[in-house]
Amino acid sequence: MSLDLNDVRVTLDGRTILTDIDLVLERGRFAGLVGPNGAGKTTLLRVLAALVAPTQGHVTLEGQALSGMTRDARARRIAALFQGGGVGWPMTVREIVALGRLPHRRAFAGFSEADEAAVARAMARTDVGHLAGRTEPTLSSDERMRALLARALAVEAEWLLVDEPITALDPAHQLDVMALLRAASRDGTGVVAVLHDLALAARFCDRVGVLSGGRLVADGRPEEALTDALLAQVFGVTAERGEAADGTRYILPWARSGSNEETSDGAITPS
Numbered sequence: 001m002s003l004d005l006n007d008v009r010v011t012l013d014g015r016t017i018l019t020d021i022d023l024v025l026e027r028g029r030f031a032g033l034v035g036p037n038g039a040g041k042t043t044l045l046r047v048l049a050a051l052v053a054p055t056q057g058h059v060t061l062e063g064q065a066l067s068g069m070t071r072d073a074r075a076r077r078i079a080a081l082f083q084g085g086g087v088g089w090p091m092t093v094r095e096i097v098a099l100g101r102l103p104h105r106r107a108f109a110g111f112s113e114a115d116e117a118a119v120a121r122a123m124a125r126t127d128v129g130h131l132a133g134r135t136e137p138t139l140s141s142d143e144r145m146r147a148l149l150a151r152a153l154a155v156e157a158e159w160l161l162v163d164e165p166i167t168a169l170d171p172a173h174q175l176d177v178m179a180l181l182r183a184a185s186r187d188g189t190g191v192v193a194v195l196h197d198l199a200l201a202a203r204f205c206d207r208v209g210v211l212s213g214g215r216l217v218a219d220g221r222p223e224e225a226l227t228d229a230l231l232a233q234v235f236g237v238t239a240e241r242g243e244a245a246d247g248t249r250y251i252l253p254w255a256r257s258g259s260n261e262e263t264s265d266g267a268i269t270p271s
């Protein structure tokens, strides 16, 4: 029950974007992909979604090469939501969610009862029922993200890949989306999310993969992967660590660890 990358390398426009990537992802787990800007996170997610072909190495789903599967077969098994993944014209939320059923439909076939049920489940799960008739341009950031997540969930795929699902959301909605992704993983889906928020990644993910300069430099449980040394080297920050009232350990990026210091008026000066 795994999605595997073996010795993956990706070169785009003559530049190596990813190299030496070996990763075994498991269903039923919530994996976070973190790393600084430009580290290669989105590209790695695109490789997992078969939108970018590795220049070297291969990706397998339950032992079967992703590249050997038809596009529809892949789309039924791997649902993906990328940034800018809107629909581009004023469809209603219900129509957007229904797009998630496309990989399951035969040419010219109508919407089946199973399709209806899957759309209803996805809309209930993301709490977008009351938005069913609203069009995409009228939605707030969180409503839009929940509608797009509903579309991805409506696929009812074994894998759910999401790129920066919480970046544009306020704290309450960030917590909602992270809880939703974790719940999806608990139902047996393999969830992989690109995240910038290390505190939320550490809190919600079972596992965190850290990319830096196109390499996977750490991979494991959040506390194991996000060490002080790694945070300093890869992100250039120090972190505060502690235990919340409910006993959960937390990691909070706190200050720059490099050569820059923040002055009391917020200006950044070399130290």
Ligand SMILES: Nc1ncnc2c1ncn2[C@@H]1O[C@H](COP(=O)(O)OP(=O)(O)OP(=O)(O)O)[C@@H](O)[C@H]1O
Pocket: 012, 013, 015, 017, 035, 036, 037, 038, 039, 040, 041, 042, 043, 044
């Ligand atoms: N199609 C492409 N052609 C050339 N270079 C690309 C292409 N796609 C991505 N890159 C480059 O690959 C590098 C990694 O990009 P990617 O978007 O995967 O990083 P990221 O870790 O997701 O970054 P961010 O956190 O800023 O979104 C960047 O330097 C980017 O400019």
